[in-house]
Amino acid sequence: MQVLVVYESMFGNTEMVAEAIADGLRAGAEVELVEVGAAPAKLGSALDLLVVGGPTHAFGMTRPSTRTDASTKGPVVMSPDIGMREWIGALADRQGRVTTATFDTRMIKGSRLPGSAARGAARLLRRRGFPMLVPPESFYVEGVLGSLLDGETGRAQRWGKDLQSAVSQLATSPGKSPTAL
């Protein structure tokens, strides 16, 4: 099973989540983990699962303006030039058997703010013909710069393991199709 995990991260929190997801997936898959600026423009024909994730900015996926705003709030460690919105936008429509899953990081301050980059990414991918294996998932940070709430990397690892099991089940039950969200 081949999996590509593409992540975007301003301050490093989504990167940590992506690494944990990749760890979970590695239980039964060959996993490539890449930052969105280095992600391939074309997906390999043997790819089984594409996992895409990034931070939630202004209730959705980042934009050039929100990334510029982020750079005024703290040291940006990566992804200043391209985000998952631009990367997905430049992808060719789905080919082959690849299915997808999306995740994001979001803030939790008393109550959960609405809006999710993962839901936005899922909508964009669906428009390009990519089916979703599971609903979009969010992982939580304490504030704009982080850090991740206790237990979130463990939850991300388990989510990765569950994704791997779900793809395996698809392969053994060809009649079962991924969810159309």
Ligand SMILES: Cc1cc2nc3c(=O)[nH]c(=O)nc-3n(C[C@H](O)[C@H](O)[C@H](O)COP(=O)(O)O)c2cc1C
């Ligand atoms: C410009 C900007 C806008 C943001 N808007 C939201 C938002 O609408 N909802 C939310 O939950 N978090 C919001 N956040 C917090 C980010 O989700 C948080 O910085 C991110 O999860 C950290 O991940 P990273 O270290 O990978 O960039 C915003 C952060 C920035 C810098």
